[in-house]
Amino acid sequence: MNVIGTVGLPGSGKGEAANVAEAAGIPVVVMGDVIRAECRRRDLDPAQHHGRIAQALREEEGDDAIAARTLPRIREAAAESDRDETVLVDGLRSTVELERFREAFGDDFTLVAIRAPFELRAERLGERGRDDSDADLSALRERDAREIDLGLGETLERADVEIDNTDSLAAFRERVREVLGTDGEAADRSDGGAEAAEAGGDGA
Secondary structure (H helix, E strand, C coil): CEEEEEECCCCCCHHHHHHHHHHCCCCEEECHHHHHHHHHHCCCCHHHHHHHHHHHHHHHHCCCHHHHHHHHHHHHHHHHCCCCCEEEEECCCCHHHHHHHHHHHHHHEEEEEEECCHHHHHHHHHHHCCCHHHHCHHHHHHHHHHHHHCCHHHHHHCCCEEEECCCCHHHHHHHHHHHHCCCCCCCCCCCCCHHHCCCCCCCC
């Protein structure tokens, strides 16, 4: 099994990396889906309670709770895939999660850091406009700080591979395909874009 995890601050392009993987036939497991599923199990609206339930899971089941709950999803996705058991995992946030995946998959796990400067990420999130906070620079700085406090900054530093997402969308997609080992196998998607960014995450 070949498991590729992505880590990056909001607006860096993790969601577009997931789009590239899906276009190449590689299954994508979004860690935030674990939180959304738990919200629904507790009869809560994920849009309103996502971050609170993510924290509750960590308090109830340990700091690696989300990673632990993601593991069976990864194995299931690999078993159902015809892409040589390669799976992309979207949305690591902490070194505890990283260690859980390294323990489970050993050398078959690769962590990819996707980086872009604050100003560019803010521009992309503003264009995306998923909610009002996407256009609020102070809110984005606070969100960055919250993510870094959870361990995202250290997790970025421990990545095996880095992708600099400051060039064109086409260049970013090409670099992602290189990392995925699917270079030249899939055409660019005409919809979406790196500026459309995140496809998930636990919202904490």
